[in-house]
Amino acid sequence: MMHRLPRIGILGGMGPLATADFLAKLTHATAATRDQDHFPVTVESAPQIPDRVAALEGRGEDPLPALLAVAQRLGRAGCDLIAMPCNTAHLWHDALCAGTPLPVLHIADAVAGHLGGACRVGLMGTSATLRSGLYQRRIGNAHEWLLPTDDDMTRYVMPGVAAVKRNQMAEAAELLRLAAISLARRGIDVLVLGCTEIPLALRPGDASVPMIDATDALARATIAAATCLRDRNHGRAG
Amino acid sequence: MMHRLPRIGILGGMGPLATADFLAKLTHATAATRDQDHFPVTVESAPQIPDRVAALEGRGEDPLPALLAVAQRLGRAGCDLIAMPCNTAHLWHDALCAGTPLPVLHIADAVAGHLGGACRVGLMGTSATLRSGLYQRRIGNAHEWLLPTDDDMTRYVMPGVAAVKRNQMAEAAELLRLAAISLARRGIDVLVLGCTEIPLALRPGDASVPMIDATDALARATIAAATCLRDRNHGRAG
Incomplete structure (x- = not known):
């Protein structure tokens, strides 16, 4: 029986080149010998998300509504987990987790490992x-x-x-x-x-x-989390 | 008045690393000094799309239904145009165009330029x-x-x-x-x-x-097409 593979959601565009770098590192972090071995991924590159540093310094718009809107788009696209390749944006990680039913990995946890x-x-x-x-x-x-x-x-x-x-x-x-x-x-x-x-x-x-x-640490943690979800879907120990 | 920027859709995953490379080249092809100058992009990396070469050689499944399904996902995500960073998949370009209301750029046209x-x-x-x-x-x-x-x-x-x-x-x-x-x-x-x-x-x-x-030629053509759509939305000559 064919099981649905977990879909990775990337809340990106902060900046757009860093998102492309993350997608490449996600691919390198996957044990694969052909295209079909990789996880499906939906990337939302949303460069219009207000500048995170400016917001923190009180001279720019709050990025949280835009972050939540992109997380909701990833949810509607059928993603099972979210990774966000922008360190500064993780200052809104708690608020993001509160506003989406999907698990959102934390980049500092990935580095800690x-x-x-x-x-x-x-x-x-x-x-x-x-x-x-x-x-x-x-x-x-x-x-x-x-x-x-x-x-x-x-x-x-x-x-x-x-x-x-x-x-x-x-x-x-x-x-x-x-x-x-x-x-x-x-x-x-x-x-x-x-x-x-x-x-x-x-x-x-x-x-x-x-x-x-x-970025690379987050990519590896994301593949580990997706692999864990996949194995759970297959009824094996996660 | 704020106009909606055109959204670029990437029908990707063939292979996944080539999709990341295309996303990076799309970013480099954009005249930008900050994140917010870039176009919004939705990437569907769908590595489970059946092998294109195998299908053409009569020893594998037809990839067209999967290609159409991903194009429809990009349509539902609000994309205004589609680029497909896989040359071989363009053998289904006519069928893809017939099955989606969105314009699908052709990689050979981009190279011709x-x-x-x-x-x-x-x-x-x-x-x-x-x-x-x-x-x-x-x-x-x-x-x-x-x-x-x-x-x-x-x-x-x-x-x-x-x-x-x-x-x-x-x-x-x-x-x-x-x-x-x-x-x-x-x-x-x-x-x-x-x-x-x-x-x-x-x-x-x-x-x-x-x-x-x-890949780079397609990235440049994609940014040119998105810029044209943006300028038309703004009521200027396309």
Whole structure:
């Protein structure tokens, strides 16, 4: 008997290139030898969702109504779970979960699974992600969190993220590399790339420290969750 | 007054990595300085669509019912036009157009716009795409079409495409490079990469001949079509 495969919903467009990167990482995370081995996926790339950082800083529209509307579209499309390849948007994760019957994976949970015994964890992300303590509160005090200095945020990280959104990858790579090197010099065991724009420009080896790509971690967690749902549908242990 | 932006529908999953590549190329093809400048996109990655090459060779299920079902999903999602990042699937383009009210772009039309004055055009693609004359019939006799030999198809092209679908990119790159070099030696002005798996492994410069990436051509044509619809919605000349 043919069972329906779970359908993965991607609440994307924040930014659109990060969504394409997530879809590629989702494909690479799947054990497959042919097209038909992959899960069905519906992507809603909704770049008109209001800017998350601007909203957090009180100078822009609340993105929650748009996030909920896209989640509802994914529900109507028959999705069984939702992944959202944007770190900052996870500041609305609780509100999103309250507003949709579908499970919404959390990107910090996905990253937590890769931290292992790391003590000093460097974290790069948007000012909103860092200041809100999105990762630190969710993952907790087992790790010491090191963030870029205010100066490095202003000079390197935020302009680097903006350069990715303008498709200026060489400029973005240089800015983000300087921020990563600066954090690495302070002595960290691992560097979390906690903004989906960052791994589009920064590559492993650009700083002398292991990196965890949050986008890739979320992709792996999404495939693991979909596999679990599939196996449950088949009546085997999840 | 705020006008609704046209929504791009992607009939994807053939294969899933090619769909992610198309989404990235769509983003790069857009003139944008921030997320909100991009078009909304709905991607249906439907990897369970039956194998196109197998169907054409009479050893597999007809993919048309699945293609039509995905097109209908894109219609229900409010899409205004459909792009299909799979060359071989365009053998069902007429039937797809007959079965959906939405315009479906044609990948060969998108490539035609980049051929310029090229006389001798090399074409790499699946055996089904090449034998059916998908490009040659659609674009016509203004160009002389050169295809890989039967031996090169069996040894290099088809195993190269299959290797991409298994995520074995180094093996795929080597196989597809040998096929491209072999075609280039026969004297061609340009090489069309007419299978969406091929540009995932083969890079410009891998053969000493200019290449046209059909996936990228379709992405540019899709953004041009969406821009035209947007301008028409705004009441300006399309």
